[in-house]
Amino acid sequence: MDLAGAYEGILFDVAGGFTLLLLMTAGVVCIVWDIFSNDDPVLPVLAAMTCVVAAGWEVRGLDAGSSTAFYDLIRAYGLTSYINITLLISALVSIVLSVPYLNRIRRGYGEVYALILFATAGAVMLASANSLVTVFVGLETMSIALYILVGLVRQGGGGIESALKYFLLGAFSTGFFLYGIALLYGATGTMILPDLAAGFEARGSMMLLFWAGVALFLVGFLFKVSAVPFHMWTPDVYQGAPTPLTGYMSTASKAAAFAALILVLYYGLGDLAATKWQTALAVVALVTMVGGNIFALVQNNVKRMLAYSSVAHAGYVLVALVAGTGEGYAGAAYYLLIYSFMNLGAFGVMALLEWDQKEGSEQTIDSLSGVGLRKPILGVVMTVFMFSLIGFPPFGGFFGKIAVFAPAIEAGFTWLVIVGVLASALSGYYYLRVLYVFWMRPQSWSAPQVQAHKFPVPSLSAAVLVACAVVLTVIGFVPVVRDLPMVYFDVAFTGGTP
Amino acid sequence: MPADFVPLLLMLVLATGLALTLLLAARWLGPRRANPVKVSTYESGMDPIGTARQRYSVKFYLVAMIFIIFDVEVVFLYPWAVSFQEFLAAGSGVGVLVVVTIFILVLAVGLLYDIKKGGLEFD
Amino acid sequence: MLAESLFVMLGTLSVIGALGMLIARNPVSSALWLILTLFCVAGLYLTLSAEFIAVVQVLVYAGAIMVLFLFVIMLLNLGTMPTMKGVGWKKAVGFVLCVVVLTQLVLIGATGLDLLPATEVVDVANAGSATTIAKSLFTRYALAFEVIGILLLVATIGAVMLAKRRFA
Numbered sequence: 001m002d003l004a005g006a007y008e009g010i011l012f013d014v015a016g017g018f019t020l021l022l023l024m025t026a027g028v029v030c031i032v033w034d035i036f037s038n039d040d041p042v043l044p045v046l047a048a049m050t051c052v053v054a055a056g057w058e059v060r061g062l063d064a065g066s067s068t069a070f071y072d073l074i075r076a077y078g079l080t081s082y083i084n085i086t087l088l089i090s091a092l093v094s095i096v097l098s099v100p101y102l103n104r105i106r107r108g109y110g111e112v113y114a115l116i117l118f119a120t121a122g123a124v125m126l127a128s129a130n131s132l133v134t135v136f137v138g139l140e141t142m143s144i145a146l147y148i149l150v151g152l153v154r155q156g157g158g159g160i161e162s163a164l165k166y167f168l169l170g171a172f173s174t175g176f177f178l179y180g181i182a183l184l185y186g187a188t189g190t191m192i193l194p195d196l197a198a199g200f201e202a203r204g205s206m207m208l209l210f211w212a213g214v215a216l217f218l219v220g221f222l223f224k225v226s227a228v229p230f231h232m233w234t235p236d237v238y239q240g241a242p243t244p245l246t247g248y249m250s251t252a253s254k255a256a257a258f259a260a261l262i263l264v265l266y267y268g269l270g271d272l273a274a275t276k277w278q279t280a281l282a283v284v285a286l287v288t289m290v291g292g293n294i295f296a297l298v299q300n301n302v303k304r305m306l307a308y309s310s311v312a313h314a315g316y317v318l319v320a321l322v323a324g325t326g327e328g329y330a331g332a333a334y335y336l337l338i339y340s341f342m343n344l345g346a347f348g349v350m351a352l353l354e355w356d357q358k359e360g361s362e363q364t365i366d367s368l369s370g371v372g373l374r375k376p377i378l379g380v381v382m383t384v385f386m387f388s389l390i391g392f393p394p395f396g397g398f399f400g401k402i403a404v405f406a407p408a409i410e411a412g413f414t415w416l417v418i419v420g421v422l423a424s425a426l427s428g429y430y431y432l433r434v435l436y437v438f439w440m441r442p443q444s445w446s447a448p449q450v451q452a453h454k455f456p457v458p459s460l461s462a463a464v465l466v467a468c469a470v471v472l473t474v475i476g477f478v479p480v481v482r483d484l485p486m487v488y489f490d491v492a493f494t495g496g497t498p
Numbered sequence: 499m500p501a502d503f504v505p506l507l508l509m510l511v512l513a514t515g516l517a518l519t520l521l522l523a524a525r526w527l528g529p530r531r532a533n534p535v536k537v538s539t540y541e542s543g544m545d546p547i548g549t550a551r552q553r554y555s556v557k558f559y560l561v562a563m564i565f566i567i568f569d570v571e572v573v574f575l576y577p578w579a580v581s582f583q584e585f586l587a588a589g590s591g592v593g594v595l596v597v598v599t600i601f602i603l604v605l606a607v608g609l610l611y612d613i614k615k616g617g618l619e620f621d
Numbered sequence: 622m623l624a625e626s627l628f629v630m631l632g633t634l635s636v637i638g639a640l641g642m643l644i645a646r647n648p649v650s651s652a653l654w655l656i657l658t659l660f661c662v663a664g665l666y667l668t669l670s671a672e673f674i675a676v677v678q679v680l681v682y683a684g685a686i687m688v689l690f691l692f693v694i695m696l697l698n699l700g701t702m703p704t705m706k707g708v709g710w711k712k713a714v715g716f717v718l719c720v721v722v723l724t725q726l727v728l729i730g731a732t733g734l735d736l737l738p739a740t741e742v743v744d745v746a747n748a749g750s751a752t753t754i755a756k757s758l759f760t761r762y763a764l765a766f767e768v769i770g771i772l773l774l775v776a777t778i779g780a781v782m783l784a785k786r787r788f789a
Contacts, residue, residue: 003585006760007593017764024771031607031778035614070764109788111778118775125768137765141772148779154788163783208731503667554695560784562692566685567776573677574769577755584752585759594759597766604770608777617781 016069016076019054019084020124026050027117034110044099047113051092051120058084062484072192073134075263079333079488080128083259086337087127087252091120093344093464094248100458101244101351107152116248119145123256130267132181132191135260139177139224142256143170146249150241158361162240169223169233177220183213193268214269214277221264224257225314227284228291235299238307239361243354246303247347250310251340258317258336262329265321266489282322282416288315289423296430300364302350305430306343309389312427313339319420320404323411326489331403333485338388338400338475345385345468349378352457352465365434369441377462379438384469386431391424399476557620564612571605628668635661648699652690659683671749 014021030043058081066078074080095116102108122142129135147170151163185191187210188199200210219230226234238246269277292312299305317339320332353371354360372379388395401424405417475481539546578598585594612618638658645651659682666675758766782788 003588003590003756003760006588006590007596010593013764020764020768024768027771028604028607028774031611031774035607035611071761073762073764109782111782115775115778118771121768121771133762133765137768137772141768141775144772144779145775148775148782151783152788154783503672507664552695553698554692556696556784559689559692559696560780562685562689563780563784564777566681566689567773567780569681569685571773573681574758574766577673577751577758581752581755581759584756590760597759597763600767601770604767604774605777608774611774612777612781615781616785616787617777 013069016067017074017128018057019088020074020121020128022050022054022057023117023121023124027114027121030110030114030117034114037110039108039110043110043113044095047117048092048095050117051088051095055085055088055092058088066488068130073131074125074128075130076128079259079262079485082333082485082488083127083255083336084124086255086333086340087120087123089337090248090252090255090340090344091116093348093468094244094252096464097244097247097344097348097351097461098242100461102152102242105153105242107242109152112149112152115145115149116245119149119248120252123252126256127259127263129260129263130193132184132193135264136178136181138256138260140174142253143174143224146253149245150237150249152242152245158240159242160240162237165233166237173220173223173230176216176223180213180216180218180220183209184217185213187213193264196268197270211276215280217264218261218277218280221257221261222284225254225261225317226311227314227318228288228311231288231292231311231314234311235295235304235307238310239301239303243303243347243351243360246306247344247351250306250343250347254310254314255336255340258314258321258332261321262332265324266329278322278324281318282413285315285318285322286416286419288312288318289420290315293423293426296427299430300366301361302363302365302368302434303347303360305365305434306346306350309427309430310343312423313343313389316401316404316420316424319408319413319416322413322416323407325407325411327486328404328407328411329489330485331400331407333488334403334482335400337481338396338472341468341472341475342385342388342397345381345465345472346389348461348465348468349382349385352378352461365437366441368434369437370439370443372435372438374443375457377466378457381465381469382438383435384472386435388472390428390431394473394476396472396475399482403482560617564617567608568605571601574601624668628665631661631664631668635665646702646704648694648702649691652687652694655690656683656687659687666749669749673749673751673754675749 026046030046033040033043033046061077061081062085064077064081066080067076068074069076095113098112098116099108102112119142122138122140122145125134125138126142127138129138147163147167150166151159153159184196187203187206188196189203190196190199200206223230238250241249265277289312292308292310292315296305296308296312299308317332317335320328320335322328323331350360353368353375354363372382384395388397391397391401401420405420408414408417408420541547575598578594582591582594585591635658638654638656638661641654642651642658645654659678663675663678663683666672666678
């Protein structure tokens with residue numbers, strides 16, 4: 001490393017990593033603020049404003065060509081901007097929904113908002129990774145912040161159980177991940193993703209090391225996106241975590257992990273890998289879709305049901321990755337955006353309907369009977385979210401599913417897509433069951449439920465949920481959102497050397 | 499293989515050997531005539547009460563955890579300390595100083611947080 | 622040559638330590654076995670010229686992390702686990718023989734399929750010294766370094782939030 005002039009390009013780099021640096025700075029500012037003024041109500045506002053500013057910056061980068069910054073550690077602009085916007089929206093919605101929720105359960109600590117910012121910073125780093133080091137550091141920053149957020153509520157045992165399970169299994173998967181990185185580095189001699197394939201070929205006769213590394217690396221990723229058979233932690237963790245933060249976990253961390261997986265597959269493994277990991281991923285996608293949907297059928301707790309449904313949705317995204325084409329990766333990015341709106345909305349509605357004082361971990365679907373009639377706004381937006389999750393036109397979920405399934409058919413994975421469509425037909429049962437209970441069951445409430453439902457729905461939360469629902473209704477008719485990621489995988493756009 | 503570490507290895511072997519020798523020598527050479535007073539736990543002449551395996555308070559654990567975090571910080575700072583002259587000679591002294599200062603400031607915020615929120619107090 | 626024989630010796634010793642950790646019935650003995658393993662791994666790093674990592678291994682793992690392990694053992698007040706019955710020396714010898722045979726099989730399979738990496742001797746003089754690491758860490762990996770600072774801050778916050786009564 002040449003030390004002279006090592007810091008010359010740093011100002012250009014700061015522009016490239018602006019979102020990451022802004023989120024980190026804002027997080028530190030939040031903590032310092034919280035030190036001197038405990039649990040100040042300004043903190044969530046500050047955190048939300050940060051997300052808005054960062055998202056605004058990223059919108060500028062949408063049309064710019066992809067480039068790298070900080071000695072090729074991270075990518076900037078292009079696809080990264082697209083994913084970062086997804087992550088920032090997810091953080092913003094979660095912050096807004098968390099404020100009334102956490103205040104109600106008396107957990108409105110200022111640290112929470114700083115931790116959300118740090119988790120988002122980690123997610124942004126993960127999603128803009130251009131080096132194995134970045135992948136690892138980003139993943140860990142995100143995960144550790146999430147472990148703490150999950151364990152926010154320590155009464156009743158549910159939250160602490162969730163946090164411990166998440167932490168132990170997360171640490172375990174990190175072990176796999178790190179081992180995979182070590183083997184990959186041993187086999188290729190480089191950490192930079194686009195150099196992996198060339199490094200592998202230059203070294204030669206590192207087959208075992210390389211493919212064992214790829215396999216371990218994928219296992220780590222599949223853990224994080226909760227693909228079957230690495231999904232065991234998901235329902236328990238989602239059930240015990242504070243509900244708006246569950247929404248955050250199920251969207252931001254999953255979107256970031258998938259984005260990094262896309263970057264690794266597209267830039268890192270490239271053509272080199274096409275046949276080898278495609279089959280493995282296809283099998284995982286198959287069992288994830290089928291398993292997630294079948295397990296979700298028999299759940300009686302809404303958060304568990306949504307947890308298994310998020311497993312199933314991870315399967316749909318994996319189908320797009322199996323295709324291994326630019327359209328597939330673009331479809332996955334598009335699906336992640338839509339999925340974020342749907343899941344944030346669904347968990348947001350559940351957060352507002354909680355009556356069991358245990359973060360919804362004991363609440364059954366049946367206990368929500370007649371909610372739609374009593375709180376029509378929540379009923380209507382929940383209807384939109386559920387139909388969208390099924391993949392029913394004209395909602396966003398439908399267009400998302402087209403975007404992930406079509407490339408797989410083109411790549412010759414018709415059987416996988418058929419299974420996927422059948423599985424999502426199956427999902428109609430449990431999503432529609434929620435709507436049936438919401439609208440068509442007479443109210444039969446117990447005392448604590450009545451008590452909880454006397455609370456008015458906070459107007460800001462309602463506004464955010466309505467906004468999510470509106471976005472889901474119209475997003476399919478704004479083709480630019482779908483077509484934008486396609487451009488990022490176009491060789492003409494990236495000039496061959498992405 | 500850094501040959502500088504061979505003395506360390508020798509010392510390690512010597513120390514382990516000495517410890518083992520002393521233990522085994524005591525075992526072989528020493529007469530064993532046990533009686534209840536001799537085998538009881540030494541409590542400065544008092545009769546021992548209960549077991550030595552008492553449960554610790556979780557507060558110790560918090561201190562230990564915070565110690566590790568700052569221990570790791572020191573690990574990151576050590577390379578900076580030994581290489582700063584080289585950075586300075588190459589004209590990148592200010593740059594590396596800024597990089598490390600930001601790192602230290604972030605961790606100073608952590609320390610401040612600990613102090614203010616009572617992480618270092620036994621309550 | 623010395624380095625190679627040291628590598629094999631330390632590797633064997635660290636495996637023995639790991640096995641001892643698993644077999645020991647008393648948690649404190651397990652922890653002590655683990656210390657042996659961690660020291661041997663530090664030695665392995667040394668033979669690979671990764672001096673800085675070796676020192677850090679002793680400092681952080683064998684020092685600080687082990688203290689945490691012992692704290693947990695004290696915290697939970699784990700008793701001695703029931704001894705393994707019926708494991709005579711015959712079974713132990715059988716186990717060792719099985720391991721040897723399995724290793725041979727895997728080795729033959731791997732060489733037959735040409736899966737083993739070629740041995741490579743890289744000149745790594747000073748590759749692992751603190752100065753070499755610093756030259757990369759504070760320039761090429763400066764961003765990752767700062768994010769690690771954030772990571773440690775998050776860990777500090779987490780330790781306080783999860784263990785202090787104010788947040789219960």
